[in-house]
Amino acid sequence: MEQFQLTDKLIKKIADLILAKNNSKLKKLVNDVHFADMADIINLLNENQGVYLIKLFDSEKTSEILTELDENIREKILEILSDKEIADQIEELDSDDAADILAELSDKRKEEVISEISDDNLAGDLIELLSYKEDSAGGLMAKELVKANENWTILKCLSEIKKQGENVTRVHSIYVVDDKERLIGRLSLKDLIIAPAKNKIKDIYIPKVDSVNVLEDGEEVAKIMSKYDLEAIPVVDDQKHLVGRITIDDIVDFIKEEAEEDYLIAAGVQGDVEADDSILELTRARLPWLFLGLVGGLGSVFILEGFQEFMNDPNYKALFFFTPLIAAMAGNVGVQSSAIIVQGLANNVVKGSLLKRLIKELGLSLINGTILGILTVLFGVFINQPIELSLVISLSMLCVIVVAALIGTSIPIILQKRGIDPAIATGPFITTSNDIFGIFLFFYIAKIFLL
Amino acid sequence: MEQFQLTDKLIKKIADLILAKNNSKLKKLVNDVHFADMADIINLLNENQGVYLIKLFDSEKTSEILTELDENIREKILEILSDKEIADQIEELDSDDAADILAELSDKRKEEVISEISDDNLAGDLIELLSYKEDSAGGLMAKELVKANENWTILKCLSEIKKQGENVTRVHSIYVVDDKERLIGRLSLKDLIIAPAKNKIKDIYIPKVDSVNVLEDGEEVAKIMSKYDLEAIPVVDDQKHLVGRITIDDIVDFIKEEAEEDYLIAAGVQGDVEADDSILELTRARLPWLFLGLVGGLGSVFILEGFQEFMNDPNYKALFFFTPLIAAMAGNVGVQSSAIIVQGLANNVVKGSLLKRLIKELGLSLINGTILGILTVLFGVFINQPIELSLVISLSMLCVIVVAALIGTSIPIILQKRGIDPAIATGPFITTSNDIFGIFLFFYIAKIFLL
Numbered sequence: 001m002e003q004f005q006l007t008d009k010l011i012k013k014i015a016d017l018i019l020a021k022n023n024s025k026l027k028k029l030v031n032d033v034h035f036a037d038m039a040d041i042i043n044l045l046n047e048n049q050g051v052y053l054i055k056l057f058d059s060e061k062t063s064e065i066l067t068e069l070d071e072n073i074r075e076k077i078l079e080i081l082s083d084k085e086i087a088d089q090i091e092e093l094d095s096d097d098a099a100d101i102l103a104e105l106s107d108k109r110k111e112e113v114i115s116e117i118s119d120d121n122l123a124g125d126l127i128e129l130l131s132y133k134e135d136s137a138g139g140l141m142a143k144e145l146v147k148a149n150e151n152w153t154i155l156k157c158l159s160e161i162k163k164q165g166e167n168v169t170r171v172h173s174i175y176v177v178d179d180k181e182r183l184i185g186r187l188s189l190k191d192l193i194i195a196p197a198k199n200k201i202k203d204i205y206i207p208k209v210d211s212v213n214v215l216e217d218g219e220e221v222a223k224i225m226s227k228y229d230l231e232a233i234p235v236v237d238d239q240k241h242l243v244g245r246i247t248i249d250d251i252v253d254f255i256k257e258e259a260e261e262d263y264l265i266a267a268g269v270q271g272d273v274e275a276d277d278s279i280l281e282l283t284r285a286r287l288p289w290l291f292l293g294l295v296g297g298l299g300s301v302f303i304l305e306g307f308q309e310f311m312n313d314p315n316y317k318a319l320f321f322f323t324p325l326i327a328a329m330a331g332n333v334g335v336q337s338s339a340i341i342v343q344g345l346a347n348n349v350v351k352g353s354l355l356k357r358l359i360k361e362l363g364l365s366l367i368n369g370t371i372l373g374i375l376t377v378l379f380g381v382f383i384n385q386p387i388e389l390s391l392v393i394s395l396s397m398l399c400v401i402v403v404a405a406l407i408g409t410s411i412p413i414i415l416q417k418r419g420i421d422p423a424i425a426t427g428p429f430i431t432t433s434n435d436i437f438g439i440f441l442f443f444y445i446a447k448i449f450l451l
Numbered sequence: 452m453e454q455f456q457l458t459d460k461l462i463k464k465i466a467d468l469i470l471a472k473n474n475s476k477l478k479k480l481v482n483d484v485h486f487a488d489m490a491d492i493i494n495l496l497n498e499n500q501g502v503y504l505i506k507l508f509d510s511e512k513t514s515e516i517l518t519e520l521d522e523n524i525r526e527k528i529l530e531i532l533s534d535k536e537i538a539d540q541i542e543e544l545d546s547d548d549a550a551d552i553l554a555e556l557s558d559k560r561k562e563e564v565i566s567e568i569s570d571d572n573l574a575g576d577l578i579e580l581l582s583y584k585e586d587s588a589g590g591l592m593a594k595e596l597v598k599a600n601e602n603w604t605i606l607k608c609l610s611e612i613k614k615q616g617e618n619v620t621r622v623h624s625i626y627v628v629d630d631k632e633r634l635i636g637r638l639s640l641k642d643l644i645i646a647p648a649k650n651k652i653k654d655i656y657i658p659k660v661d662s663v664n665v666l667e668d669g670e671e672v673a674k675i676m677s678k679y680d681l682e683a684i685p686v687v688d689d690q691k692h693l694v695g696r697i698t699i700d701d702i703v704d705f706i707k708e709e710a711e712e713d714y715l716i717a718a719g720v721q722g723d724v725e726a727d728d729s730i731l732e733l734t735r736a737r738l739p740w741l742f743l744g745l746v747g748g749l750g751s752v753f754i755l756e757g758f759q760e761f762m763n764d765p766n767y768k769a770l771f772f773f774t775p776l777i778a779a780m781a782g783n784v785g786v787q788s789s790a791i792i793v794q795g796l797a798n799n800v801v802k803g804s805l806l807k808r809l810i811k812e813l814g815l816s817l818i819n820g821t822i823l824g825i826l827t828v829l830f831g832v833f834i835n836q837p838i839e840l841s842l843v844i845s846l847s848m849l850c851v852i853v854v855a856a857l858i859g860t861s862i863p864i865i866l867q868k869r870g871i872d873p874a875i876a877t878g879p880f881i882t883t884s885n886d887i888f889g890i891f892l893f894f895y896i897a898k899i900f901l902l
Contacts, residue, residue, distance in 0.1 A: 036678045040799065070800060162645050189640045194613055226707070227487045229700045231682065248699050249680045252706065256677070259710035260794055266717055267790030267877060268783050275795030275808075279815050286787050287819055293783045294823050297776025298830050304772040311762050311771075320762075320771045321755040324778045324886055325748025331782070332719050332744045332879055336737050339718030343711055344726030348491065349521060357726075364730050368738055372745050379749050426718060428783055435775055 004037040011044050018045075018052050026056060035061070039068035047076035054081075063092035066101060072276060075104060083109070087116035095122065096142035096250065099129035129244075135218040140254065141235045141244030147175045150184060150202045154195050161192075172232035175242055176205040183234055183242040185209050211236045214243055219258060222251050261423075266339065268293075268428040289428040296432035300327075300439050307443040309451070315386055319446055322393055323439055329372070329397060330404040330438025331431040337361060337408030338426045345416050354413050358406055365405035369398035389450070396445040400438040407434060455488040462495050469496075469503050477507060486512070490519035498527035505532075514543035517552060523727065526555060534560070538567035546573065547593035547701065550580035580695075586669040591705065592686045592695030598626045601635060601653045605646050612643070623683035626693055627656040634685055634693040636660050662687045665694055670709060673702050712874075717790065719744075719879040740879040747883035751778075751890050758894040760902070766837055770897055773844055774890055780823070780848060781855040781889025782882040788812060788859030789877045796867050805864050809857055816856035820849035840901070847896040851889040858885060 017026040030038065030053070042050040042065065050073065054062045066074060066089055078086060078101070086105075090098035090113070102110050110130070117123045125143040132138025146164045148157045161174065174192065176185040185205040195204050211234045212221050225233055225248060235244040261272060268289035273281055304323065310316045341357075344350040350357065373394035380390025408430055412422035468477040481489065481504070493501040493516065501524065505513045517525060517540055529537060529552070537556075541549035541564070553561050561581070568574045576594040583589025597615045599608045612625065625643065627636040636656040646655045662685045663672050676684055676699060686695040712723060719740035724732055755774065761767045792808075795801040801808065824845035831841025859881055863873035 034679060036680075043800075158644065161641075189644070190612075193609065193640070193644070226700075226703050228485060229487075231700065248703065249677075249682065252677050252699065252703060255703065255706060256710070259707070259714070263710070263714055263717060263794060264790055266714060267786045269787050269790060273791070274798070274800050275791050276800045279811060279818070282791070282815055283818050286784075286815075287822065289787070290780065290783055290819055290823060291826075293779045294776070294826060297773070297779050298827070300775040301769075301772040301834075304775070305769070308768070308772075311768060317759070317762060318752075318756070320774075321752040321759075322748070323771075323774050324751040324755070324890055325745070327775045327778055328744045328748050328782075328883065328886055329741070331779075332741055332882070333737075335718045336720050336740070339715055339720060340724070340726050340733070343714060347711075347725070349494075349725050349727045360730060364733055364737075367730070367734050368741055371738065372741060375742075375745060376749070383752075431783070432779065435779055439775055 004034065006037065006040050006044075011041065014041065014053070015045060015049060018049050023056060026053075035064035036068050038065045039070075042077075043070045043073050047073065047080060050077050051080045055085075059088045059092050063089040067093065067097045070274075070276065071104070074101070078105065083112045084116045086113045087118075090126075091117060091119060091122060094142045094144055095125045095129055096140065098122075099126050099139075102126060102130060103134065132214065135254075136214070137212045137216040137218065137221050137235050137246060138214040138244070140218055140221065140250050141214070141246045142250075143244050145175060145234070145242070145245040146173075147177050147242060148187060148201050148205075150176055150178055150200075150205065152201050153197070154192060154199050154201070154204070155197045157187075157192065157201055158197075161189075172247065173234075175209070175234050175245075176201055177242055181242060182240045183209060183211055183236050186234075209234065211240075212246070213238070218254055221246060222254050222258070225251050226255070262342075265423050266335075266427040292428050293432055296436050300436050303436065303440050303443070307447065310443070310446070315389065316446075316450055318385065318389060319393070319443065322442070326397060326400055326438050326442045327435045330400050330434035333365065333368070333401050333404040334408035334430040334434035335426055337365075337405045338412050338422075338430050341409055341412045342422050342426050345412060345422050350413070354410065357409055357413065361405045361409045362402060365402045366398075369401035372401070373398045392446050392449045395449075396442040399445055400441050403441060404434045404438060407437070455485065457488065457491050457495075462492065465492065465504070466496060466500060469500050474507060477504075486515035487519050489513075489516045490521075493528075494521045494524050498524065498531060501528050502531045506536075510539045510543050514540040518544065518548045521725075521727065522555070525552070529556065534563045535567045537564045538569075541577075542568060542570060542573060545593045545595055546576045546580055547591065549573075550577050550590075553577060553581060554585065583665065586705075587665070588663045588667040588669065588672050588686050588697060589665040589695070591669055591672065591701050592665070592697045593701075594695050596626060596685070596693070596696040597624075598628050598693060599638065599652050599656075601627055601629055601651075601656065603652050604648070605643065605650050605652070605655070606648045608638075608643065608652055609648075612640075623698065624685075626660070626685050626696075627652055628693055632693060633691045634660060634662055634687050637685075660685065662691075663697070664689065669705055672697060673706050673709070676702050677706070713793075716874050717786075717878040743879050744883055747887050751887050754887065754891050754894070758898065761894070761897070766840065767897075767901055769836065769840065770844070770894065773893070777848060777851055777889050777893045778886045781851050781885040784816065784819070784852050784855040785859035785881040785885035786877060788816075788856045789863050789873075789881050792860055792863045793873050793877050796863060796873050801864070805861065808860055808864065812856045812860045813853060816853045817849075820852035823852070824849045843897050843900045846900075847893045850896055851892050854892060855885045855889055858888070 014026065014029065017029065042053060045053070054065065054077065069077070090101055102113060105113065114123050114126060129138065129143065146161055148160065152160065174187040174189065175183055176187055178184050185207040186209040187201065187205045191204060210224070210228060210230060212224065214235050214237050221233065224230070231248045233246050234242055235246060237243050264273070268286070270285045270288055273285040310319050341350060376394045376397060377390045380387065380393070411430065412425040415425055416422045465477065465480065468480065493504060496504070505516065505528065520528070541552055553564060556564065565574050565577060580589065580594065597612055599611065603611065625638040625640065626634055627638055629635050636658040637660040638652065638656045642655060661675070661679060661681060663675065665686050665688050672684065675681070682699045684697050685693055686697060688694050715724070719737070721736045721739055724736040761770050792801060827845045827848060828841045831838065831844070862881065863876040866873045866876055
């Protein structure tokens with residue numbers, strides 16, 4: 001595939017053409033550009049230039065661009081567009097994308113835009129979709145789907161599909177419902193093509209159909225769809241009425257967003273922020289975890305103060321030079337252990353009892369700790385450090401590594417058992433607690449042997 | 452959806468039935484279990500019990516289970532199965548899944564299994580697929596697809612699809628080729644149903660079709676498919692011959708694996724390991740980053756030694772109590788900054804020059820650093836610390852936070868520009884370098900003001 005190349009030169013050219021209001025050249029230049037690439041272009045322009053480009057084409061082409069824009073840019077552009085203009089755009093979209101855009105508007109603006117929508121069915125669908133939580137099955141689903149009544153013939157079904165199919169971008173499955181609109185099965189387009197035209201749907205449909213409840217958590221839906229390799233899943237209410245459909249492309253976005261969130265949490269960044277968010281938003285996302293680090297760091301001030309007698313001994317004051325090493329080891333080992341467990345919990349590969357898991361981690365950290373300990377003793381020889389000091393430092397470090405690994409392993413498992421997302425365990429939380437604990441343990445063990 | 456519940460009781464019951472060789476009860480118990488759930492069951496049994504279960508059913512049902520098993524368990528089960536038995540299993544699979552399983556065997560075993568495959572076409576396809584790199588488009592694609600010659604009529608095409616479609620689990624698009632088998636367009640099943648039967652494919656196909664080269668990097672394929680919301684993409688060779696097809700479900704797995712790898716790298720765990728891998732594999736994944744931390748920690752021993760004169764001053768020796776705090780701040784801020792940039796680079800939202808980015812980060816870290824600095828001064832008042840010491844500590848910490856943020860921001864951007872995966876910047880690499888640098892800066896500034 002010849003991928004579209006987004007260059008500074010192209011952006012400059014477009015900006016110049018907009019300035020010159022040279023619409024014919026502008027249209028020629030970007031007419032064949034894919035909407036996802038158009039979004040990339042508009043993300044790099046200012047909001048007025050973006051609106052200019054959007055108004056240049058009809059809403060059939062531009063509505064998809066809106067869905068792909070950066071949230072920050074979209075917000076600015078929606079502010080400039082009129083209620084009617086937004087309504088025109090979202091009428092072209094699938095209901096799930098339309099609802100996502102509406103959800104970003106203020107409550108007042110939402111109502112105004114919906115009142116401008118000419119298609120009453122769509123307006124009703126959007127009001128329904130907006131009533132669900134963003135990350136629930138209802139918040140992810142679209143209302144567009146192709147369904148067949150079990151009593152139809154194949155022939156009737158084919159002609160109905162031609163009608164219904166016009167509004168549905170991709171027909172994955174045809175859902176089969178009974179007279180009360182309850183989901184009872186499914187049918188693939190392939191089955192329909194292969195079956196004799198006079199048969200009834202009743203005779204050929206597959207009664208086994210996976211579905212999710214409209215209130216189900218999005219993460220659960222993603223798990224089900226990726227576990228069972230589903231490309232679309234119907235959504236039902238408590239009475240099994242078919243209310244919508246979730247497709248895999250929405251789940252792909254969802255999986256990516258979840259992975260990004262876990263990644264950022266592990267790095268001590270809270271919530272759903274991006275590099276181009278405002279300084280204020282980024283501060284709000286970062287300060288809480290730094291504050292936690294501050295509290296932990298100030299806590300270790302007290303611990304080190306408690307061991308200051310080592311400073312009076314010219315042989316042992318060197319212990320203080322090792323605090324950053326010990327803190328780093330405790331933090332790194334803890335984060336490693338917890339990240340592996342968090343990942344394992346997400347993939348359901350953490351099996352067996354906590355005890356068995358801890359024994360494995362014990363073995364692992366003894367190996368790592370011993371190797372690193374030996375290297376530390378060699379380092380001590382190299383810098384002419386008293387050998388008993390080196391041995392004590394290595395032994396303490398070994399203990400710190402073992403304890404850090406056990407803490408890092410236990411916390412996510414305990415959190416998961418209590419119904420708390422174990423992902424929050426990885427990152428500053430583990431680092432901070434392991435720092436404090438590690439430093440205390442290090443000096444405590446040193447004190448036992450040396451003082 | 453009533454989700455399958457995997458309980459200890461069920462596993463126990465299955466193990467008992469296997470022991471009693473009670474095949475009829477066993478079949479009744481698990482006959483309707485989805486293959487992905489069967490894989491979960493077998494993951495919890497030992498390999499002989501797993502093989503027993505697999506041999507209980509015919510390969511049509513069990514082959515899909517094999518693809519879903521944990522790699523470690525599958526390896527053990529494949530060792531027990533004969534070449535012919537493995538060949539029977541993979542003949543039931545789509546060619547991409549079959550090739551993935553073959554790829555896990557030794558070269559000798561691979562050949563032996565392939566020689567047992569009765570379908571020569573499939574054997575040829577598998578040999579071809581095995582020749583591509585695992586993470587390339589060729590390594591991800593399947594040979595199964597539905598294609599139509601541009602000169603066929605709709606009627607001929609429909610009957611061909613019925614034939615071809617039997618081997619293809621999901622028909623997304625029908626690819627249109629010319630007489631030389633070169634990809635020239637596509638057709639959706641929907642279009643085919645709607646079009647008049649006497650038209651030729653030539654008249655109705657869509658000439659615009661995205662495709663990827665067979666040698667393209669998998670990450671790039673994932674980006675293209677998720678950016679353009681594609682559910683399947685055809686794969687072509689350099690002469691544009693249609694050679695395969697990649698579907699979105701394979702890409703979902705790929706995206707998840709990539710996200711997991713980045714997550715583990717950020718936590719200082721190298722490569723593709725899981726919680727249930729052997730202790731040796733886990734040690735190998737974790738020790739290198741711990742070694743890096745050790746080198747950094749030993750480096751900071753020298754730095755602290757260089758500033759030991761502070762220890763002789765009863766007022767200033769407290770600076771040493773703050774080293775874990777400074778190291779934690781430098782590490783946390785650096786990881787936050789780099790994680791946000793790494794994420795932004797992956798999503799193409801990091802725009803504009805490095806300089807602009809650094810100015811933003813400067814503002815952000817000044818805000819965070821000032822707030823944390825004020826809190827540190829208040830802490831100093833609270834513990835009756837000399838005020839000039841508190842002020843110097845806060846000022847130094849502020850400098851450390853600013854520098855750490857700038858380092859965390861620059862490194863991923865510089866790595867990306869040099870064609871190195873910026874993800875490796877986040878984690879121990881940043882933590883370690885920022886630890887050393889932060890501690891040095893802290894004491895250096897303190898020295899300027901206090902000594």
